Amino acid sequence: MHRIDTDWWRDAVVYQVYVRSFADGDGDGVGDLAGVRARLGHLVDLGIDALWLTPFYPSPMADGGYDVADYCDVDPLFGSLEDFDALLADAHARELKVIVDVVPNHTSDAHxxxxxxxxxxxxxxxxxxxxxxxxxxxxxxxxxxxxxxxxxxxxxxxxxxxxxxxHLFAPEQPDLNWRNPQVRAEFRKVLKFWLDRGVDGFRIDVAHGMIKHPDLPDTNLQQQISLLGRAELPYFDQDEVHEIYREWRGLLDSYQGARIGVAEAWAPTSRRLARYVRPDELHQAFNMALLEADWSAAGFRAVIDDSLAANDAVGATTTWVLGNHDVKRPVTRYGDGATGLRRARAAALLSFALPGSVYVYQGEELGLPEVLDLPEELLQDPVWERSGHTDRGRDGCRVPIPWEGATPPFGFGPGDRSWLPAPESWTELAVAAQRGRDDSVLATYRSALAVRRENPALGDGELEWLDAPDGVLVFRREPGFACAVNFGAEPVELPLSGRVLCRSDGGAEWTGVLPGETAVWLAEIR
Missing domain, CATH: 3.90.400.10 (Oligo-1,6-glucosidase; Domain 2)
Known part of the structure; x- marks a missing residue:
């Protein structure tokens, strides 16, 4: 069994709830806290340890709620503080941790x-x-x-x-000056407000951006966003930002129950990223490198080795992330259609078997693809307007997830609408449609996460790479567990024996041959 409280984050499976697209409790077509509360059973059945809620604070919604006008309340669109308290109480009663978003780089222009x-x-x-x-x-x-x-x-x-x-984001999101003592004191009050209500931690939006170079120098670079996480920029990942997190860590540690801070941070190297999770700073930092890796054994192996080495050097756990509300869904990123789905399932099993903690974005457990054909008049991401209608933005990964029924919005709420339309083709991807099928993506996720929770070899710890043919990754974790992933299209014979714990293709037998674009977990390796 994994940790229940102390250091629980080191091997936790955290499920990201994009609140407006998870479940609608009042029928207005927008997801809300009451909807999340009503669907907690799905998360328990899935086998997660914690849920992360995207912003639900009062906001003009210029950027989906990441433009916050009041950090200590709930926007009526999502419910009330009473709804939040009820959700938190129910989640805790089901032994689920709750992490909330905090947005400290900028406020709303309505603040x-x-x-x-x-x-x-x-x-x-x-x-x-x-x-x-x-x-x-x-x-x-x-x-x-x-x-x-x-x-x-x-x-x-x-x-x-x-x-x-x-404003490093939209004009409606003016950047704060974190060298101002009032700003630092105010956010300490914000953190205490939610910690006192009982939250288990914070996901820190743009954690790398709060301090800018004091001289505000030119970059002399074009298309700077394409360099995020690849080059030094004077407005991201400045050394002084770590003073903030040392102060926040002291506050988090002053509360009982292992409250955590998780950085959404981009840095030029994995070693720079690891600075955010030094022992006196934050507990986790999102490892975006895996979701940016090419679909290849070499690409994934390089990211895994580099990430583990950097985090081990500071005694931190590594997080594994394949998707979130800001990037194209894995199924589509890996090739779309049947190919993309096979690869996404295999990548999920690989990530679940690695040392550390895993983040799952809602809908990944259903194999949802990116929605690429949303009508232009429905697009709400500010990227669409700011790019002069050349970049459709991130709405395609934010379409409400399907729960049940044969037609959209698939049981999203008691009404017959959703803020973004789900495709008709999602009928077979709905939770209810997959629940009874042993070969479904949902069944694979549930099976894998159940094994991960019970198997002492999985979660935090170490791995040992085994020799494998080109295009294949194989590693062992003790006691007695092996994971093999075939990145190629053709079957590969492997000299491994044992009992199948889980396969990404839904199979239950092991003949020594691993199909293309498939992952397998084996026990009792000899």
Missing amino acids: PWFAEALAAQPGDPARDRYLFREGKGDNGELPPNDWESVFGGPAWTRLPDGQWYL
Whole structure:
């Protein structure tokens, strides 16, 4: 059995709930906290240890709730604080941990602080909570520097009084100045508010972005977002950010029950990323490298080795992530159709067998593909507008998941609508449709996570690579467990023997031949 409380995160399976797309409790077509609460049984049956809730705070929803106007309340779209408390209590009663999103890099432009800043004059202390600067050019008509928004276009917007403010995302998301003591003190209060309610931790949005180089220098680079996690940028992964997390770790450790901080951080190297999880900082950092790896044995092996080495050096666990609400779904990323589905199932089993903790994005357990043909008039991701309608953005991975029935919205809520339409072709992918099929993706996930929970070889620990043919990865974990993954299209004969614990293709026998694009777990290896 795995850890229940102390150090529970080191081998936890965490399920990401994108609240607006998980389950609708009131019939308005938008997922909410009551909907999540009503569907907790699915998460228990799946075999997860914790759920991570995306932002549900009051917000104008310029970026799906990642533009927060009030950090200590619930937006009516998602319910109330009472709904949150009831969800938290039910989850805890089912032995599920609950992690909530915190968004400290920026606020909404509807936040009272920003309204106060706009009403103030240049140089007023109210503006120092954000990053206001004079522009360049003869009359300040040019942005202060060449920084680009992650969503496209410049990262600066000019006010009528001539000053510019920084927003690394949408203009409705002004960046905070984390060198301002008021900002640091306010977020300490925010963390305490939710910790006092009983949350088990925080997923920290843009954890790498809160400190900018003090000189705000030009990058002299084009298409800067393409360099995220690959190059040094003066507005991401600055050394000073670690002071914040050392302070936050002290606060988290002051509460009983092993409360954790999880960084959504991008860094140029795995060793830079590992700095976020040093013993006196955060507990986990998302390892985005695996979801960016090419579908190849060499590509996956390189990421696994590099990630494990970097985290081992600081005594931290490694997280394995194949998808989230910001990236194309694995089924589509790996080739779409039957090929993409086979590969996604195999990649899931591989990730579940690796040392450390695993994050599952809602719908991965159903084998959902990216929805690539959403009508343009329904697209809501700010990337769509900011790119001049050249990038459709992230809505395709945010379509509400199907629960039951033969027609959309597949039991999403008591009404007959959902904020984004699910494809008619998802009938056989619904939870109810897969529940009774031993060969379904859902059955594979449930089986694998049940084995992972009970098998002492899995979770935290170490692995040993075994010799394997080109295009195949094989590793052993003690006691008596092996995982083999065939990245090629053709079957491969392997000198392994044992009892099948789980196969990504739903099979139950082991003949020594591993089909193409398939993973197998074996016990009693000799």
